[in-house]
Amino acid sequence: MSEPIQTDVVIIGAGPAGLFAVFELGLLDLKAHLIDILDRPGGQCTELYPEKPIYDIPGLPVVTGQELVDRLMEQIKPFAPTFHFGEQAAGLTKLPDGRWKLTTDSGKELIAPVIVVAAGAGSFVPKRPPIPGIEAYEGTSVHYAVRKMDSFAGKNVLIAGGGDSALDWTLNLAPIAKSLTLIHHRDGFRAQAHSVNQMRELVAAGKVNFHVASVKALHGQNGQLAAATLAGHDKKEWQIDADAFLPFFGLTIKLGPIAEFGIGLHENLIPVDTAKFESEQPGIFGIGDIITYPGKLKLILSSFHEAALMAQAAFHICRPNEKLRFQYTTSSSNLQKKLGVS
Amino acid sequence: MKIYATDRDGKEIEIEGREGWTIMEMLRDAGLPVAAECGGACACATCQVYVEDGWYEKLTPPADMEVDMLDMALAVEPNSRLSCQLVCSEELDGIKVTLAPE
Missing domain, CATH: 3.50.50.60 (FAD/NAD(P)-binding domain)
Incomplete structure (x- = not known):
């Protein structure tokens, strides 16, 4: 078996929430790997409604599911995330050093101090006809x-x-x-x-x-x-x-192995706090449709906010000895360099 | 208006319909386990119901998009509809639907 991959953050799910998380983590110099059971990015946006217009993305009066994903992919390109498509997050264990080891269904191992569950309603799997046996x-x-x-x-x-x-x-x-x-x-x-x-x-x-x-x-x-x-x-x-x-x-959505990850699932959702979007397990975060908190709305735009706050908290876990410098992309030449625009 | 919905255990419940809401929304609002994965975009077929007792014929026939989605649904019967495409109105007062298997 090949060596485990070591990185800062492993994101489960490459839908809009997971993709934008790459951006927010990237601004803080945190590297991300994404795992998705589908063979391309976008999750429900590209699998269920690639051609349907979405009207409630701030700043984009109308955008189709596919266009939104294409634009997110363009936005996160400077941060060169690694995608593991066609794989399902199968197991999660805590290592003695406090980091997490995530195993995929193909046996791949990824080790990171931070796991972000951005799995939406779960994994897309083939529909099984209701035939006994x-x-x-x-x-x-x-x-x-x-x-x-x-x-x-x-x-x-x-x-x-x-x-x-x-x-x-x-x-x-x-x-x-x-x-x-x-x-x-x-x-x-x-x-x-x-x-x-x-x-x-x-x-x-x-x-x-x-x-x-x-x-x-x-x-x-x-x-x-x-x-x-x-x-x-x-x-x-x-x-x-x-x-x-x-x-x-076609495909349907099943929660899948996440249910066995021991992250305090409540009615198939992960309860998180709204300051860090961390689950009851330190280092395991959740964003997007898979999480619940008082007032939660299942909107793509909510997941973007959740990703931004998650990234701030993830930084302190990944870089415990460094000071987080909060900067704006409009004014920071440092951030602009990361984005490849200056 | 009233909707009579039979769940997967065969239990019928009466739901007070709201004009302009879809039957999918009413079923979910009443706590019935309708997945409606796509949120009512006619893109997933997980809100399938069987329309009972002659009500099927009284409905506006399904649009091509709905017929296409029903092609990807399981256990489709001649009286299958996607409940996200059925909008509550006075004409549907008393409609009977049964949830399709998951």
């Missing part, structure tokens, strides 16, 4: 993403969903699968029109089966799927052979 097949016969196409060669493949992932994999896997069945709750699709047309051609040619249906039950043993019971809207049920099931219903 589906967990037993996950990883063996039920997959929420296709990693190796070859593993579906010669299989009876069942795909559920109506978006681009469902249609793309229907088109890609149909030629190599023994059989391919696509099911969706309606005979209409949000996927690209040309993909839908191609799928309909395959259905007409007898190479893909399409049903307006949902999966009611999975059958098999030892994690190996053999068949699935489908049901139409008329409640009529029937069974088909299925060795692999690929549900594509």
Whole structure:
């Protein structure tokens, strides 16, 4: 295993709160690493509403979710944060020297005196259809993403969903699968029109089966799927052979391992004080939608304020022997140098 | 106006609707566990309800955006709607909805 990464601050979550925290920490010369389960920055802004306009960011009368994230990325560029995308914060332990060791789900270790939880409502994870016992097949016969196409060669493949992932994999896997069945709750699709047309051609040619249906039950043993019971809207049920099931219903948010971090969660939120935004564990801070305090509002703008105060408190933990010099970006040549503007 | 909402345990509660609020907001205000992850932007489908007893047909049909989002929802039925897109009004007095599974 590689050496643990040592830094000043590890931020869990690269949404707007986590990104702006990099800026506030950077002004105080504190280096940050960010961990996010998604493969790009922005959190809910880019995952849920990249194209939707936001009207309550001070100074920006209208900005889309994606634009806001792009601008934050530009703003924090001078501080060169390190991103660990596609990884989930999995474990947190206190070291004898008082620092924290954060472990990701891929086994990466990061050591820092300060951890900032900016995890929003939690991690984006694939939606799991409400089918009894589906967990037993996950990883063996039920997959929420296709990693190796070859593993579906010669299989009876069942795909559920109506978006681009469902249609793309229907088109890609149909030629190599023994059989391919696509099911969706309606005979209409949000996927690209040309993909839908191609799928309909395959259905007409007898190479893909399409049903307006949902999966009611999975059958098999030892994690190996053999068949699935489908049901139409008329409640009529029937069974088909299925060795692999690929549900594509997008992502949902689950709190995830943070719940086990021992940071005094209350109704899935971290209580913090409003002077430092520190949790009940010294050195673990929280900002943004994941925290609670009297009067808390879940607004992006609130997270910016929270980040600024957090950074001041984090400085005293990271640099206990240094005096914090409070400066303004408008007048401080020192800060302007850090920002690369003077 | 009144909203009759059935939770995931099958218990029905009566909610006093507020004109102009969405049904999602009313359900949450009444303490029902509706995730509404995106905050009512029609961007997540976690406020799905089943509209019962013939009320579905009385509603303004879903816009394309809502139909698209329902494509990504689980356990969608012909009477599924996103409650963030249903605005309380006198015409909906007595509407019955059931929370979709989480």
